[in-house]
Amino acid sequence: MILELADLLTYPGQQAEFEQAVRRGVETVIAKARGFRHYSLRRSVESPERYILQIEWDSLEDHTLGFRGTLAAVEWRSIVDPYFACAPQVEHFDLVATSSD
Template identity: 35%
Template sequence: MITEIVEIRIKSKMQDEFIAGVEKSKELFERSPGFQNLELHRQIEDPEIFLLFINWDSVSHHMDMFRKSPEYQEWRGNVGHFFADTPRLQHSKTQLAY
């Protein structure tokens, strides 16, 4: 399992609409091969910044399958217009968990 971590700055006063767009996209992720789960976190110090954590079976499931799918295009249509700038994306693999 890998975790996709995306830091997203949302345009001012559009945070609630962004959250609704993520909720609207739930089924897009659920029907995507290799998807495990998703968490959306809102930064306390700067409420315009969100962290999206998505667990996938592999980087390939995210980058090669989901990102090239119609579901990805619909996902971006649901949330992309709320982005204040380009999201910062990275992948991680859990080394320790307690």
């Protein structure tokens, strides 16, 4: 499993609209992509225009080759791009440790 982590900055006062756009975009576009597992969106307490979008994929290739560069990715971006104050910062992570709850 690969975790895609996107650091997102929105325009002030558009948080509610952005959150709705992310939900709609993930549920209608990204969730249909091969390898998609789960997502979560978190808003910063200290900086309410800043968000972290976490998307779990089966593999790095499912995101980078199977989703990016497709019409689905263009559709996703058309839904959320109007809310971005700057370009998102995106990285991918492997799990190396976890707590045993």
